[in-house]
Amino acid sequence: MRSLSDLVADGCGLPFAAASDALRDAVAGRGLAVVEAPPGTGKTTLAPPVLAGVVEGRVLVTQPRRVAARAAARRLASLTGTQVGDLAGFTVRGERRVGRGTRIEMLTPGVLLRRLLRDPALEGVGAVILDEVHERGLDTDLLVGLLGEVRELRDDLAVVAMSATADAAGFAALLGGDGGPAPIVGVPAVTHPLEARYAPGPLPLDARGVSRDFLAHVAAVATRAFAERPDDGDLLVFLPGVREVRTVAERLRADLDAEVLELHGQVPPREQDRAIAERAPSGRPRVVVTTNLAESSLTVAGVRVVVDAGLSREPRRDASRGMAGLVTVREARSSADQRAGRAARQGPGVVWRCFDEQTYLGLRPQVTPEAQTADLTGALLTLAAWGAPRGEGLRLPSALPAGSVADDEAVLGWLGAVDADGRITATGRRLAEIPAAPRWARALLDSGPLTGTRAAAEVVAAVELDVSGDLQREVARLRRGGSPESRRWSSEVERLERLVPAHAGIGAVPGVAVVLAYPERVARRVGDAYLLASGTRAAAPADLAGHEWLAVAEVTRAAGASAAGTGAVIRSGAPIDEATARLAGLLVDEVRGDLVDGRLRARRVSALGAIELSSTPVPASELGPDTVRRYVEDHGLGLIGFSPAADALRRRLALLHRVLGDPWPDVSEEALLARLDEWLGPELASAARSGRLAGIDLAAPLRRLLPWPQAGRLDELAPERLLVPSGSRIRLDYPPHDESGPVVVAVKLQEMFGLADSPRLVDGRVDVVFHLLSPAGRPLAITGDLASFWSGPYQQVRSEMRGRYPKHPWPEDPWTAPATARTKRRS
Template identity: 50%
Template sequence: MLPDRAVTGADLPVRDVLPALVAALTGGGRPAPGTRPDGADPGSGADGADPSVGAGGVAVLVAPPGTGKTTLVPLALADEVTGRVVVAQPRRIAVRAAARRMAWLVGGEVGDAVGYTIRGERRVGPSTRVEVVTTGVLVRRLQRDPELPGTGAVILDECHERHLDADLALAFMLDVRAALRPDLLLLATSATADTPRLADVLGAPGPPAPVVGADATRFDVEVVWAPPPGPITPAHGLRVDPRLLDHVAATVGRALRETAGDVLVFLPGAGEIAAVAGRLAGHRDTVDVLPLHGRQSGGAQDAALRPGPRRRVVLATAVAESSLTVPGVRVVVDAGLARSPRMDHARGLGSLATVRVSRSSAGQRAGRAGREAPGRVYRCWSAAEHDRLPAQAEPEIAVADLTGFALDLAVWGHPGGDGLDLLSDPPTGAMDAAGASLRALGALDDAGRVTPRGRLIAAVGVHPRLAGALLAGAGVVGARRAADIVAILSGDGPAGGAGPGSESDDLLAAWRRLRGNADRAASARWRDESRRLRSATEAAAPAAPAVPAVPAVGGPPGGGIADDPAARRRPPGGGVTDDRAARRRPPGSGVTDDLAAGLVVGLAFPERLARARVPGGTTYLMAGGTAAELTAGSALTGAQWLAIAIADRGAGRVSARVRLAVALDEATAGEAGAGLRRTVDEVAWSGGDVVARRVERLGAIVLTERPLARPDPALLEAAVLDGLRREGLAALRWTRDATGLRERLAFCHRSLGAPWPDVGDDALLAAAPDWLGPDLAGVRRRADLERIDAGQALRRLLPWPQAARLDALAPERLEVPSGSRVRLDYSDPDGPVLAVKVAEVFGWERVPAVADGRAPVVLHLLSPAGRPVAVTSDLASFWRTGYPQVRAELRGRYPRHPWPDDPTTAPPTRRVAPRASS
């Protein structure tokens, strides 16, 4: 099929390496020329062996954009293999463009020798030898029939972009070659030289697959660093600082003045493209401003990919980085941003995040300016910033929602990817979250195996949540309306932006605009997708359960509208009914559009059902527990309940931002979130006291509550213990005796160790059920807790039989020579303290010890007025050296008290001498 005649555009660099590439794939010898990424001859394996040995039928082609790998290689292989050559591309726009280009090269129409298939559109015929498909279509095709009958070779194009479907397709293809079709040729292409891992995976279990390289005939590209003149707020979520867009538009104006040729501008998304296009309105007299992104109609995309009569400014997303050729481009203006999927697994929020472009992607973008002649790239950042950019973009498997990915693995028969050669292992946390969602949908069983319902969901060809909502909702609101709503959400995936009508966050308004043909191209795409989804629903109907299950994340599989009596109870005139008469009517009869949309969205995302925190407010609590806010001026303001289809939570934000939602009533929210509805008795410590109530919840949203007259004693005890942990031990009644007992026990624990218990705060709180248990039986409120005698409770901790010796080991009082029984203070960690007047210990020659003599008492000797005058544990030394000074200082102040010369022989006394008579 490869044209032998000189065709403009067909004499591309990859043509020189086609013989080597064909030889590498078919085992016809060592491929040459070209280089391996590690610098070795591409015709040799890692050990210099012939690559056709052990790696036959697989190869890697490394060729930058513009070399012809997407168009010339498939045509060359079509001449070498029996059967069709299938080329898998990550983007629909690239599929159509590649098919059209190859059809032109061979002199035919699309659908003849060269055709294509994308979701909802197929143009192939009986004579088609090369078929271009999206990687998603290839994965679905492999799931239906892994042998790929009639296919002789598969090319996985742009593997460096590391989309989830591309990783899946590669793993499935390697499994098919190993088990079913060793004759099937497999070629992986990459625009970057970072391919060792790719070659290793393709060649396993033998040496790496052969790598053939083709260098592009590039012209020099001058780099102009053009950072914004002032500060720019970093992008977060979907928001890009308007000042950066102003600067991009100004840089485009500069490029138009300083250069010739068409200008290709890279921006992160369709919203930014529209914003910059508006800022370039003043240039439309001299240039054509054309958008290029994946949500356009085919005709609009074709217009951007054809040379025009005037100079053009093409505003494009990352779709123009590779696979696509935009003719006439001599200048690139790069905003330096891209959109990447992100998943907040803890909150179930998926979204697209605006991120800095990688150095690799920046290089590919710049290369677009040097495809046909010397060019120039204006980078809207500094050279220093460039050095700090990541070398490569993160693969989707590391950051994206893996629910669909996990379902595909289970349908393939390898739950979790075990036994498959994946380029990267999926993150454990993301796979756990995906598995939980799929089990809640009824798509996986507890062992992770796919269920019959899971196969039906996978066959729909959209995100599993949307597919589950489609199948469950069709029986309630009708297949047409369910498909209409899911088609709105499925354009870029359930977390990929607001889809059609994204200028509003009101899904119902977007639905009306699509039905009214406000945007003919968008409406046409939506209708095509809706028809496809209706067909999928009808195909699944014979195999579906009689009563469609209503999925709910976090709830048990199988809970549904028809299964939950509470969900069927509706207020008069409100929402979806499910009585006997309703079952005899066609699905959807009597259900308004807003409730139909709310029900389907709620079935897909039950944890995003949300109720206003205050009536008429703009802040909501979602059933999953996360707060959500409407944007200022939203048409949804005032709605008491929302079914939120898309929300994202930027870095550092407490609340999520609602991007697309629909208003609904409480009854419909209850039906959609039936699996999250729970009526539970809640007994908890709240606001400084025990609160006992019976609560009906929809996830985190409290629907009703009433006081609980007879709470479960176990729940009461748990709540009181929780309150004690929060409030601390001071919530109990601590008498002087109780405090003293605790101090004595602490002293025994310090001095003697086990089995004397630790009575520190943390230890007592941890052991509270043991020593407080019997006292908690009648506690229902804080006041009851405050009446518990802590001292009596503490005695339960005394070890047996050591408890009988507590008074001997840590006596509460000691008798001093005067006959007084003085209380010991055990609160000092340095030892027990005996505070006693000096005169009462006359005659004592040494300080007593406690704890079987292990702990000497610390004497705090007091004046007759009770003020400390000395501290000692060595009484003999004090009598010799300290007492004379104390005697000298105090005898004049306290003349009626005895101050003997020799205190060791003087009688102790508590009394004072009587006053002399006058």
């Protein structure tokens, strides 16, 4: 058995041993450090023991994934000759191996966030290491901000951020705050030659996700790479998700004389250990098929060849359609480089990329921070529970996007978790204690009395396990047991049951919990697709497609068109009946309008959101101005249309707003719809009486938005026409309201003789660009500087055109020639 200090002194032959003293000095001096070291250099193995020798109390080390936390703890236990839970242990969701004497505890960021909410002072903890911060996971980003506040109360708490490719200087400034940047500690990569081979294949994505043809191509590339591997090394094959890993692994088991292992979050811990352990010298060669787990969080020993499918799975949201979830996208170049580097850790290696070099060069440079694309309800609930609504006042790696914050805080308000100012409520604190997304936590509490606590916990646990398809069928399968997945699920069910009040319920219907979590996702079959209460149409998988009603747990975008062109696909859900659908609380009885041949037709409908249950025609007069206004808000101003005069006025007002700002009005679609009553109220009231909506001329209504007294200067600042030297008044062509192009006037060249100074609009702030035309109206030149044109290019135009148009004047001196719109004879 070795102590942690012995482990540091020995260094275990790891490159990071060279940085141990620098890290020790940084933590002893500032209590802060940023560690920058490539994957495989040993920072996760050696940095925690270094800190344990400097600080009093336990060292907490976050790992972005459960498998990495368990593997790191087992690695330290193995190197010290101890059991997991003695010197080093781990805590992940549903499993804890920690003892009284544990000095180093590996845990996931989510576990540490919940611990901070229970114990903001982190009593008994001497240091926190945030590993893999370059992945920009949402929970890790939040921990950076929260731990910054903890250090204001506990200056004895050391905080270290570790990364393979992060912006070290940026994190150093963030952690250091007003005290100056934190020290940066790093070691260079131990590099070996790496050969890149490109093996492009079919398009990777189709309407259902990653295509079968592409997965077959990846398997074929892996088979070839295995046959040509150097020095009998092992293979590491990167794919985006569990389904793809299983599909390719199954093919390779049939084709290769090798031990084919899977590595992902659903693999049992013992199998994970086999995948990352050293191969016995006499053992069969190995092929490890993995998700991005092995990209930076884990080191897979013995790998000399990497096969990279070039895809990753990242969170995406579509607030307008109520869709959020993981989608398959092209990886970032930083991820491609990290994956490739796994082949050259222990000697020369080869990376086979299942795409061409041009695709590689065109990859986005870095991964997108999860906070920019993910559902933020859980993060906002954590911040509210911490006392920092919306993250205000925290030093976060990047600000949370304002639009997502507004949308998701509204969801928390609907759940009763926060008040109007974003502060947490008693219900919110209760939800924050349940290790599930806020919607599912609320569903667990509310559906218990209806279905029984056990049945509600089963559904939430299945969703958190990321099952797909028919939830009712999947829950029944998990109940039967017999698989590691079932055991994990059962453990999670029991844990959730203990967190909420016990109820017997009146029937185990999985769809009830789903309806209460996502009422807007109640769906009814309409033709070949399903219409959600939110208004989105989506396709359903085969095991759900035959049911009349569905409670949809997850809906996401697919790569190809489907479901009436929306691209939406139901990934998981449960069959329900109409009575269960009504639990959504969305039932309305109202008059709705439809535009048919330019006229509004009125119907009284009973509906669950967008899903109509019944419809009866009624006179258009029953619509009322409010209904007409809502119809226009929902469908946009395009259903009325802008006449040429209205469009021209809108363009002029848009330019004034863009250049001068207030009080000149914003005339974007969003702004106009937000002020409909103010400028279009009389016309909407008239449409409610007559049923006529299309064909309203919007020119006069738009003038109601003109600010007074500034309105009197409209024609001076942005005139409709420009007086040119010939005496003609030529119409000015303003850029579209949503673009920032030039103001253009198209005029015959002869009408501009003598004009040296190009006119400017909006009190001299905006140039006019002249399209100078031939007598036949064809373009001859484009200029915003008439003086320069007359002095130079004009002579060439004159020499080319005077023979073609001899009846029109082409004087040598355009400065003194009279401007004219006529021929020489008529002049």
